[in-house]
Amino acid sequence: MHIAVCDDQIDVLEQVSNLVETISPTNSVIPYNTINNLLIAVKDGILYDVVIMDIDWEDEDDGMDYAATLRELSPDTKIIFMTGFQERYAQQILLKPSNLCGFISKPIDRNLLAKYLNKADTEIRREKEKKLTVSFGGIVSAFAPENIYLLESKGHAATIHTSEGKQRCYERLEALKERLPPQFVYTHKSFLVNMDFIKRIERDRVLLLNNVEIPVSKGKYTMLKKTYFSYISSSL
Secondary structure (H helix, E strand, O other): OEEEEEOOOHHHHHHHHHHHHHHOOOOEEEEEOOHHHHHHHHHOOOOOOEEEEEOOOOOOOOHHHHHHHHHHHOOOOEEEEEEOOHHHHOOOOOOOOOOEEEEEEOOOOHHHHHHHHHHHHHHHHHHHHHOEEEEEOOEEEEEOHHHEEEEEEEOOEEEEEEOOEEEEEOOOHHHHHOOOOOOEEEEEOOEEEEHHHEEEEOOOEEEEOOOOEEEOOHHHHHHHHHHHHHHHHHHO
8 A cells, every 4th residue: 555654753753654664565655744745745646545644733723624635635545543632632533524544542553553554455445346447558547436427439449437537448338337336327329327417318318417418319218217217216
């Protein structure tokens, strides 16, 4: 795993970084002695699987505020809080979104830290298994199904459309559908739509929440409408 350790106490920073390396030599560990340096790195595209960070900072914001900011920048990053003031923060750590994976007191217990890192690794592996992974031009990309609103096929290539952009791959639409959850349905032999994004169904088209229009073939309309209403009813 790619791990960052963030604490303004140099001795704690060195201790925790060394502990992480001894727990698993395959871990890549980068220390930060200021929260700003960590946030700047993440904004520059350096993403971490896990951030082990102090809660108590001599700022107006505390670690929970910074963890919420980190979650906005890197939603998949797991957070393990550490503190020498556990009683002060124990009842507050869940008040803000942070992708929390652990909460540990200083001085750091190696066995407990190992358990939290193992928990984070398990969660990361499980989440990766749920994602749609494709390869194009030697680059592997993974997409959370809930972020995909459309897949379309043209020639020998398929294009995956998400709220953040699109990605081509040389796979058949049928093969991609097999790796997606059941809310993805055909509106046409060349279009696979996420029903969570459907705003309106008409006889010849589907209007999505982002106002994208997708064609509906005559042979797909009846089944599409039936499947959509069944899906919506089960979600209520």
